Amino acid sequence: MRSQYCGDVNASHVGQEVTLVGWVNRSRDLGGVVFLDLRDREGIVQVVYDPDLPEVFDKASSLRSEFCVQVAGLVRARPDSQINKDMRTGEIEILGKGLTILNSAPALPINMDKNQHNTEEQRLKYRYLDLRRPEMAERIIFRSKVTSAVRRFLDGNGFLDIETPILTKATPEGARDYLVPSRTYKGQFFALPQSPQLFKQLLMMSGFDRYYQIVKCFRDEDLRADRQPEFTQIDIETSFMSSDQVMAQTEAMTRGLFKELLNVDLGEFPKMTFAEAMRRFGSDKPDLRNPLELVDIADLVNDVEFAVFKGPANDADGRVAVLRIPGGAKLSRKQLDEYAKYVTIYDAKGLAWMKVNDLDKGMEGIQSPVLKFLTEAVVKGILNRTGAQTGDIILFGADKANVVAEAMGALRLKAGEDFDLLEGDWRPLWVVDFPMFERTSDGGLHAMHHPFTAPSDMTPEALEANPTAAISDAYDMVLNGCELGGGSVRIHNADMQAAVFRVLGIEEEEANEKFGFLLEALRYGTPPHAGLAFGLDRIVMLMTGASSIRDVMAFPKTSTAACPLTNAPGEADPAQLLELGIGVLETSKTETE
Known part of the structure; x- marks a missing residue:
């Protein structure tokens, strides 16, 4: 239906017939000539209809914003006085010779202007319209370019793209799990993964020494501008590589990403210990600008x-x-x-x-x-x-x-x-040497990263004797005060893993119930391994200058983890609940609020 995208038409096409499809961004009748701004995902081009073709002209005069149309016409150069240097297609225009209305549109429920003032609720309820706005379309296209560049780098460096399960078992990752009831095992539940952590470690044990995955993760936690209940990680794991080697590899990937897509040279990333960052900046993700x-x-x-x-x-x-x-x-x-x-x-x-x-x-x-x-x-x-x-x-x-x-x-x-x-514009760094554990409000200990992180140069006995002195072999990549990703060397010894569980108050019976498969696997020649997970949404948010990760996701949730577009979450069919063996407690209005 098209010969090229609207945004791709340029001076080299002058004199050629083209067929374009897209949406009416704006239409105006100026003294008997209709000017139509036609928009698709790649940009906007101006189409001119004059009265020489009365039937086509009358149809062009009837167009309104967001009509979906097909345009046929001749590319011609604009007069020098009419060149628009702010548009990719500003040197040319299309002399319209044909027009097909593929679908009309009523008055719009949201404002489509660049400086729109729609509420978040409105934008998400009519997300399919919001995404047509060039600013939003550019971000989604940019996100695709980021994932393509990441895949090219990792594929080129011997990493294998391997999928891990979405229905899995609850693990202690620091947030609440989303649970999925099982019909075949009534009263039992799967959990949606907060990360593929254990499965990627099992892949290292299986001999796939370089793994990656661009993967959905789920966390039922309080939301902020950089948090969503479902988000995307660039997940990486390696065997037989030290923390320095993992940092060097992923730093090269990040530098290449910024150079290719933004023409920005991030330079070498300095390293700073957690203790120094907290002392000088009061944060483990300091903004060095x-x-x-x-x-x-x-x-x-x-x-x-x-x-x-x-x-x-x-x-x-x-x-x-x-x-x-x-x-x-x-x-x-x-x-x-x-x-x-x-x-x-x-x-x-x-x-x-x-x-x-x-x-x-x-x-x-x-x-x-x-x-x-x-x-x-x-x-x-x-x-x-x-x-x-x-x-x-x-x-x-x-x-x-x-x-x-x-x-x-x-x-x-x-x-x-x-x-x-x-x-300056960009100031990256690595934050390293995190404490293994930190105190909880009740005086207990919890893992600062996760309980599968290895300590630096410490035996299981020394760890249990003085856990608060333990420093983890962990590292976070930080850019402009935002944590892009974090990782660590993993525990590859069953005795050390059991010791960490005991420090965290996870006794042997509970450890075997929750992690028996991991503890057993660690006894069968597990190689030293390490990895890192990047927040794809955060990376794209920073690179595009968006203020929230919601603006770089196609269909995000609101700050209350709801979807106005589909009205999710919703009530389940009672028959389905019965089949699952689930009863739902009535919630009072006060409790709901």
Whole structure:
């Protein structure tokens, strides 16, 4: 039905007859001439109809937005004064000679303009229309190019594309599972995979030493801009490769991806330990474009009379850190109150501050509500350590170390944007040497990555004797403050895996019930293996400049994990529930809300 795509017609086609199909992006009648902007997935081209062909002209005059049409015409060059340099097809236009209306369209339920103000609910309910908008179409096409480039790289480096099961068994991946009832085993359930983790390890045990898969994963968790109940991973696993080799291979893939699709040279990725990232930036995924850093001052304030500082400064689990913002002394009291309110989101109790109005005037040049609690020596020490200059402000965080890191790390990002401090476009890095375990609120331990991650240079006995000292052989790729992917060297020894389970409070009986197949497989010549999983949606979101992964997925869910397009989830047929042996409890309106 077409000779080429609308966006592919150019000056080389001048004088040729073409047949195009697509949707009416815009139609206007200007003094007896109808101008039609015809759109398909590749772009927009202008079609001109004049009254010389009355029947065709009348039909063109009847067109409205989103009519689906077929156009036949002659490609001709636009006059120099009418060339549109903002369009790929701006040097030419089509002189329309034929027009077939393939399907009409009523008034649209959403705005299709570039600067549309449709709600998320509207966009997802009419997603098939939303995806016609060039901005959205370009992102979906770009996503396809990303997956094609990834496949070419991995295929070219000896990786095998192998599918793993979707119906599987629940595993501890840090989020709730989506459960699928079994008709043949009433009262029992499959789980949708949070990742293919165990199956890809089993593939390594099977001798397929380089595996990859672009795979759907499912997690029933609270949603944010970069979270969805179903998402896509670029899943990679290797045998007989060290963590450094895995990082080198996947770094090369990422650099190639950005070079090919964006013409961006990311350069070499620096490495930073988890401890350094938390100390300097309050985050294990620091945005290195932001020059602001946290500075510890507990040793300077451990003897002050101000309990807010003194308490955390003398607490083994506490931290006192400051953030210097160049030029921040211009912040008003109202703005400082807004910053103080902002950090309470992260459980901070408040935000002390110190303005450096005039460094040369000593204490007289300092303005702060806590100045009366600080000696001149303490103030001087803080100014020297932070490198503060006249016109700067110093913001204080004092609390448990994790609260200070999270609150001040978030404030660092907010201040960096508010003061327009970001430097450069792309700043990648590897974050390495994560703790194996971290404390839960009830004092227990859970795996920082997952329970199949290997410790660095540690025996099972040493791990159980001092688990909080264990450092994992894990690595995360971070770009502009976003974790693109994370991975680790896996445990390939049954005794070490059993020890990790015991540290996590998973006793032998439970371990055998949930992971007996894995523990047994580990005893049959399992090779050393390692891997990494990238979030495809996050990568495409970053590369296209989208604000949410929902804008780079064809049919995402809302922030409440619902689908307005299909009205999912919905109620099940009672007969089907009976066949599955499932009873549904009635939920009150209050519980639903």
